[in-house]
Amino acid sequence: MNTDTEGFGDLLQQAEQLTADMDSGTDLPHVERNLQQILEAGQRLLSRATPATQDNTDVQASILLGSKGFVLPKISERLEGLRAATTFEPLEPVRDTDIQGFLRNERENALLAVIEQTRKNTFEEVERRQWECMENEWEREKQKILNSLLGSGQESFEFQQDPELLMTESELSGGRSSLDHIEMAYARQVFVYNEHVIENGILPSLVDMFLEVAHKINDQSVTDLWQMVKCMTEIPLGQMFGNQPSVIRKDRQIQAHLLSRARQYLEQNYIRYIEMTISTNLRQVQLGGVPGTYKLVLSFLNVKPPVAVRSAEDGEVDGQPVWALIFFCLRCGDLRAVKDILDRAGHQLGDFPTFFAEYMNSSDHRLGPGNDTKIKLNYRRVIKNCSDPYKRAVYCVIGRCDWAEDHAEILDKIDDYLWLKLSHIQEVYSDSGQEQLTLKQLQKMLYEDYGEPHFNGYQQPFLYFQVLFLTGQFEAAIEFLSRIERLRYHAVHVALVLYEMKMLVLPSDCQAQLLSEDSSDSAGLRRLNLARLIMMYTRKFEATDAREALQYFFFLRNLKSPVGDNLFMSCVSELVLETREFDMLLGRLEKDGSRKPGAIDRFQQDNQRITEMVAKDTETKGLFEDAVRLYDLAKNHEKALSLMNKLLSQVVAIAPSPQSPRDRLATLAVSMAERYQSMGHEGTQVTTRTFFLLLDLVTFFDFCHSGTVNKALEVIQGINLLPFAPEEVEHKVNSFKHYSEEIRRCLPDILLATMNILLSKYNNIRNSSSQGPFVRTGALADGGKDTYLNYLRSQAKTLIMFAGMLPYRLPGDTNARLVQTEVLMS
Template sequence: MNDSEGFTDLLQAEQLTADMDSGTDLPHVERNLQQILEAGQRLLTRTPASQDNTDVQASILLGSKGFVLPRISERLEGLRTATTFEPLEPVRDTDIQGFLRNERENALLAVIEQTRKNTFEEVDHRQWECMENEWEREKQKILSSLLGSGQETFEFQQEPELLTSDHELVRGRSSLDSIEIAFARQVFVYNEHVIENGILPSLVDMFKEVASKTGDQNIIDLWQLVQCMTEIPLGHMFGSQPVNIRKDRQIQTHFVNKAKLYLQQSYIRYLETTITSNLRQAQLGGIPGTYHLVLSYLKIKPPVTARSSEDGELDGQPVWAVLFFCLRCGDLRAAKHVVDRAGNQLGEFPTYFSEYANSADHRLGPGNDTKIKLHYRRIVKNCSDPYKRAVYCVVGRCDWAENHTEILDKIDDYLWMKLSHVHDHTNSEGNHEQLTLPVSEDTL
């Protein structure tokens, strides 16, 4: 019975060893410590005493070095249950305390930053409000001193929305863009010269300099117009009231001449731009001057053709068309060059033009004025060449009501033609054939 039991135990041990060598998992052994101890004692009693003690101990638990069974009880009794079964502190994947502390600090910092921002905005707002009020008080003092003690002071209503606009406060101290700031800077510099009682620069020139740096052609054209229209000698009217200056006959004449000059200069720039964009077609060449500029422009944009070119051509272009464009550019020398080259083809017109070009105010004398108007009504008005009619109207100031729609297709051309007809109203009262400045303003 004992032999069969020993053989069975050896067979089981061999099977376990074979399973371990095969690489498969060991079978689960459900034994407590007491059962393991008893099985070891039985194996120990059946093992011959001649075997090595170390191998015997190793075979008890199937280990490489074995385990000393007599001392296992001592080691089991020496275990301290108080420390062995104490709950271990779990390993935390996330530092919750640190996370909460960080969130709390971030919330406090956000509140502090928002409070600081609101405080600065409020201080900025109050600063500008105080400055506006101070300027208003100073303005009232100045106006009160100018008006005197017996007159009422001016009242200026402030616009509160300009002071309380949130989006303007966020953008900074000024709601102006870069271009507006550049113009405001020029005003500041000009005021500095006024305060220092120095030589006052031209504020218009300063603004024009800023406009040239913007690159916006509309702004540049605007300040070129302002500069041209403000270069008017006041003479004896200097220091007078503006309403009296505007009514002065000489001032009005200067205004008309300056307006014509600006339109003529603008037209020359237009011709140059058109030719530059079409150099191959224009064939300008190297000869400077308005005459060749006009010829090149007419190669790009041919003149309005009539049934027949009256009075011939000049360098391949209708002579009246070339003469009209020279007058439109305001170049009387180029126009005289055309008249001299055309010669007798133009009839009596060279006589009229010579007096027109040599007079200070570009007016004809009573004799030639009557002749050119009569010649226009009888012959020129019914001719087929629109440029000839326009040239006679400019030189002789004939038929100011004619709009010349065939050749004047732009508002600048229309204004130039009307300004070319304007007479001094003090010498034109009762003459309905002459255009005065008030009548031209009403017509426009």
């Protein structure tokens, strides 16, 4: 116990001795604190100290604001004491008898309700439009994919190639074309036709031009197809000029004329068939006398005798059954030959000569009400049950009786069947029950009831095309043929012929399906999307034959896109973006400012508008560098400068390197600047000032990265963007508010680069052995090294002061790096 007491006593004596030693020799007052006071003081110091993990932003802010007399801790306390009042919050409870307060609250509640409802409606509208835009964009992408798939086939007819066609292909393509010789021949005719359209001269017959191609192809099926198209399009449309195609196609006179032309085509084909049959069987033919249809039919029946019947009703003429002769002459379309047979037969045919005379002399081959009733009654009572199939068929044609009867005994070909059904049609769209066949009923029967499987469409495409085309279903026929890759070029050019003649019915929306039907159209006319058909066709070769694709797009110049743009311009824009042949298609600007024409100049359209549309689409797709060139080409200098400013501001501080985006943009910007300075431009003053300021900054950073600090400092001081003396700070801060966002975005890099230049000069001069004199900007030599170093430090402090006073939030590390650099200069 005594030992412990002595030990504590020694410790107490030693502690007192230490206290005495600390007090001796100092002027500081003696402070006595207990443990509680020491703990409180430590807590206060800890609360003021910056945590180790916290950014030193508060320290930097204290340095920057301290120069202006602001104390950061007091400002923080005042800011923390502020409380944001709730909007429309009453200052005191509203009493039951406070009418004014009650009304004020009701008014505020009504306003809040309106604001909330407006906000809700706005969000719903934004969401709806967002989904609508996404659906439209996906629909466009889907159609592009489908068009690419449909246009990627490489099938073609194995036709004998004509030397002239091969020469044409060589001339047009130069050995790089994706078009085969048939497509190239069609493209040549399209080019020639468009040239006539552009020159506003006498337009050639487009169908005749395509018929020439068919003759060169040396394929009878193709030749027959174009002869049929030519026959069906020889319609007088003068009185219908200016009407819509749907109106023209619904006109009764036009429909009657189409039916007449279809029958004439089938009749002419049948005459050629008879002549071919006779020419191959000359030994059996007894051809003589006056040439004509009657003699041809008589000789044909000698080669192919008519269907045998138990007894030839009403006798014979020249050794052949009279009704067979009448039927085959009707099938050839020669009514005069039928009249000659009736004269030869005498009175043994009953009332039929009377019926036929009225039928022949009528302009539309109709019987009067009296004879029409009489012939139908006679058919039902007598003729329908007779044994002669030719007699039944003749009565059905002349009297339009029993249209449901197919007469399979004597009609074994599709052509004969079509001719008979077309002969039955008297009204186009009337709904008179089952007594009369209308065109609408025939079209439905052939396209919907029978359809492709019945006619074996894909194995006999030309036959099924003929069935649809001759019955006035042009759109369905073209759509069917376009689905067969090796025949698509025929379908496209048939569609062009009909479109140019205003006989092709188009949908109101160019994004509709290839073949669509308007439910509100009582006539049941289908609609063919010509724009989609052409784009499907050109998708195959637009990458290698862009000029030829333009020729096809020119047909769409009078159509509108869903947003109201010219469809030709829209297609040109898409073609340019796909091929990226900007100079070849749109032209380019030479160094002297002149414009070298492009492929679109041939079409004499609004080239500036087309180029600007392509520029907008290019900008939308994010191809900003190409968009600048296109806006410049379209003489939209303001947009070109504005977009160039945005691009330059993103790369201005990057180190230059060959073929880098920065170097490409800088080269383009310099060429634009030289041209604008020499020839003028239409950009606004603010945009132009930003553009040239960015060019100066490009030069400044080029000097910085190359280490040429003196020239870099001269450039940045010449730009007059930053202050280098304390008295300039306030003026530069006020001026900075007027700079564009592109310049503000570059400010952190400009400040850091300038501070590094000052540090580099400071280190070079401090480490040099020379003592002066040193020259300051705008002043003579001041006589010493230390004075110049102080001058550089003053410039650095001025930049820090400028950065602290800017009403612009700099990146978090910018202030720290500026302060650190300034510290290195102390």
